Amino acid sequence: MKPSSKIAELTELIAPAVRACGVELWGIEFMPQGRKSLLRIYIEVLPDAKAAGEHITIEDCTAVNHQVSGVLDVHDPIAGEYILEVSSPGFDRPLFSPEQVAQFIGEVVSLRLIHAIGTGDAKRRKVTGRLSAATDTTMSVTTDDAQVFDIEFNNVDKANLVYTD
Structure with a gap:
């Protein structure tokens, strides 16, 4: 479960942008796939919101996608084309730490x-x-x-x- 150096770099870059949207970064999957890579970001509600029964919404995913896209455009940490997905971890949530x-x-x-x-x-x-x-x-x-x-x-x-x- 030790993240690769690329995941660590992306986490450091993306986490503040995710937090600025009022949610937390649950984890990142980065899969280079030939000419087009896949960057999947999982987000979760903050602990106090979770305790109040709140869940990740489509609006949360949209806001994070917009914010993270801007950060990635400025810093350009991924060579070539990539697809950005933002999602909640879901019921079968991946565990990263x-x-x-x-x-x-x-x-x-x-x-x-x-x-x-x-x-x-x-x-x-x-x-x-x-x-x-x-x-x-x-x-x-x-x-x-x-x-x-x-x-x-x-x-x-x-x-x-x-x-x-």
Whole structure:
């Protein structure tokens, strides 16, 4: 879950513009795709607004898109063409940091790992299970078949909540 240097650069550049719109930056995905890259920005309401039951609206996404577009036009941190998407994290929200993971202990998460974990024929790069604990460097996930995996954050390529009713 350690962001690349490009994501860190974009976060530093974009976060103040997002905050100026009255919301917070949840995370950034940057996917170079040949001649056209994709920059996806996830925004979330501020904690006190969330406590009051507020949610991200289309108007919030539009305002952030406009503000961030201006910042990107001035600083030009992305070579070539790109598509800018602004979205709420949604029910199956991606998780970008240990602090975010810690907020969802007890919930089901889906992880794609950089290096396989497990032993023998049971090695796997994908783990889905209930998040049972998290520290600054690791998380513990218990799968449906009662296996417990202690996974280091620096081995996580992608993490998402799994929506359950």
